[in-house]
Amino acid sequence: MSKELAGKVIFVTGSGRGLGRTMAEKLASLGADVAIHDLEWTGPAKYGEAKDMGEVAEQIAKHGVRTVAVTGNIGDPEAVKKMKAEIEAKLGTVNVLVNCAGGDIGASGNKPKPNDALNISFEDIQVLTNNNLIGTMLVCQAFVPAMVAAGSGSVINIASAAAHMGCSPEVVYSTLKAAVVHYTRCLAKELYEQGVRINAVSPGPTKSARFQATRVVDPAKMDSSGVSFNRYAEPSEIADAVAFLAGPGSKFINGQVIRVDGGLTLFPG
Numbered sequence: 001m002s003k004e005l006a007g008k009v010i011f012v013t014g015s016g017r018g019l020g021r022t023m024a025e026k027l028a029s030l031g032a033d034v035a036i037h038d039l040e041w042t043g044p045a046k047y048g049e050a051k052d053m054g055e056v057a058e059q060i061a062k063h064g065v066r067t068v069a070v071t072g073n074i075g076d077p078e079a080v081k082k083m084k085a086e087i088e089a090k091l092g093t094v095n096v097l098v099n100c101a102g103g104d105i106g107a108s109g110n111k112p113k114p115n116d117a118l119n120i121s122f123e124d125i126q127v128l129t130n131n132n133l134i135g136t137m138l139v140c141q142a143f144v145p146a147m148v149a150a151g152s153g154s155v156i157n158i159a160s161a162a163a164h165m166g167c168s169p170e171v172v173y174s175t176l177k178a179a180v181v182h183y184t185r186c187l188a189k190e191l192y193e194q195g196v197r198i199n200a201v202s203p204g205p206t207k208s209a210r211f212q213a214t215r216v217v218d219p220a221k222m223d224s225s226g227v228s229f230n231r232y233a234e235p236s237e238i239a240d241a242v243a244f245l246a247g248p249g250s251k252f253i254n255g256q257v258i259r260v261d262g263g264l265t266l267f268p269g
């Protein structure tokens, strides 16, 4: 495989497990030094993907790249500041930022219940907003200025197919992901002449361990070997789009959202 990301330092938030972990592996396989992150050191164990962040870091290092594992709440400015210092001390300045941390995880650490617009609790609204929108903004505020100073960089925000169509339940989560898409466009506008690209990837339903553990899955949509696009995505299919946006092949793509959903949101527009 060509090492087209050799020399890049990439921070993937929420990469102790799930889609972020697959992205981190893919980016490392392309030669990037990768900082991995989770809310807690044992975050990767929650759905049985790894023992802890140390084990995930060992896997990333097998690609022959440098890595560092950091933990902290992306919705807490002090925690973000501390993680930035740790990453820069170990790997240097971050050139590519992937804001993957998030999800429909409420105050209990699981899906909010109730999860419809009129009944979801205030506490869950606050936690979801921190996890999906405020966190993305705070991490951008921390890491993008160095990219602006360097006159280059790429930010990839992970939104969702749910951002592009009316959804219920998961109303608050969907609304926040729509905000992530718009924030992507606005930040791209703000940095239009400064060499830093800001794009988003909107995955459709994807077979992460959490996805499978937190809902009743449709067995007919699990198999990706057939011809139909009416199925769940493989995590690697989302990671491929992220790698493209991180690399030189997308150097004139800016302020865009790539929907990796097999066409799920083709019709709603």
Ligand SMILES: NC(=O)c1ccc[n+]([C@@H]2O[C@H](COP(=O)([O-])OP(=O)(O)OC[C@H]3O[C@@H](n4cnc5c(N)ncnc54)[C@H](O)[C@@H]3O)[C@@H](O)[C@H]2O)c1
Pocket: 013, 014, 015, 016, 017, 018, 019, 020, 037, 038, 039, 040, 043, 072, 073, 074, 075, 100, 101, 102, 103, 104, 105, 130, 131, 135, 158, 159, 160, 161, 202, 203, 204, 205, 206, 207, 208, 209, 210, 211
């Ligand atoms: N799996 C899907 O079907 C799907 C579809 C569309 C979008 N997404 C998005 O992709 C991303 C990854 O989802 P996943 O399915 O891999 O879930 P996941 O729960 O396995 O991964 C999410 C990661 O983000 C971390 N995180 C969440 N809030 C955080 C916070 N405030 N501070 C620090 N870390 C935090 C979690 O600890 C975890 O490591 C999420 O943003 C999710 O919304 C997933």
